[in-house]
Amino acid sequence: MKICILDALTLGDDVDLSVFDRLGEVSIYDATLPEEVVARIQDREIVITNKVVLNRSNLEYAPQVKLICVAATGTNNIDLNYTQSRNIAVSNVAGYSTRSVVQHTFAMLFYLLQSPSYYDSYVKSGKYAESGIFTHLGRPYWELYGKTWGIIGLGTIGQAVAGIAREFGCQVVYYSTSGENRNPNYNRVELEELLQAADIVSIHAPLNKRTFDLIHYEQLQLMQSHAVLLNLGRGGIVNERGLALAIDEGLIGGAALDVLEHEPIDKNNPLLTIKRRDRLFITPHIAWASREARLTLIQEIVKNIESFMHGVPRNIVGQGG
Known part of the structure; x- marks a missing residue:
């Protein structure tokens, strides 16, 4: 099989991609x-992509795929209607990053809630050495115990977050973005x-017609002034202009985002110019990317290819026929 990987940098340079060599010419x-897409896929039979878009405009010049x-x-970067018309199988990998995303969810929460950067800077600046008391209460924080944690999207990741939130003593409630989730445990x-x-409101939902712009300025006005918003679902679910306004007006206690509507972030994104910068924490879409998660991802892609080559395809989300 002739195979190509279109965006290997998104998998990291600390993982071994030579595992694909046994499957064919890579x-x-x-x-x-x-x-550049057409030139790179036109003679390939198997194409591996993370975010590179594959649709009629390039696949029609790649008859061997x-x-x-x-x-x-997520497979939103693939035109599944066209692949089905061409009898091109499309496979994905689910569940590989659950633990990684859950861990990052709590890391982002504690960054906002506990202000570790502020306290670390206070000590290293020398101000603590000059203090007359043993402690410093410049950024008071509150405990999770007894608080309400609201989850938007109670899928695999949302349920894992809910379980840990309960261990901290939180009451968990959830909103089903599909309207079909009826989990009896929450x-x-x-x-x-x-x-x-x-x-605390954490988002773990996919981006679709029901969730796009789900949280905008009017919804943020409903939140408590100390509440924290976490988006680890998809950018576009939270209206970024409305969020910037809500933070600067003190409508919410803070927000942490691992996903944005446009990635990389637009230089003119209003979140980059907010006045209350200490109330906003942004990471560059890394919640999924623990080393273990990326290794699992590659192993699962290898299995998907091997299964396809043996005529027993697995994890197929788009298949013509």
């Missing part, structure tokens, strides 16, 4: 611009009720 590209392996769970509420009641 071409590896660190990154691929839209205008039989399998597209998405190095992620109290399901409408979005407005969740926003009004929750001390």
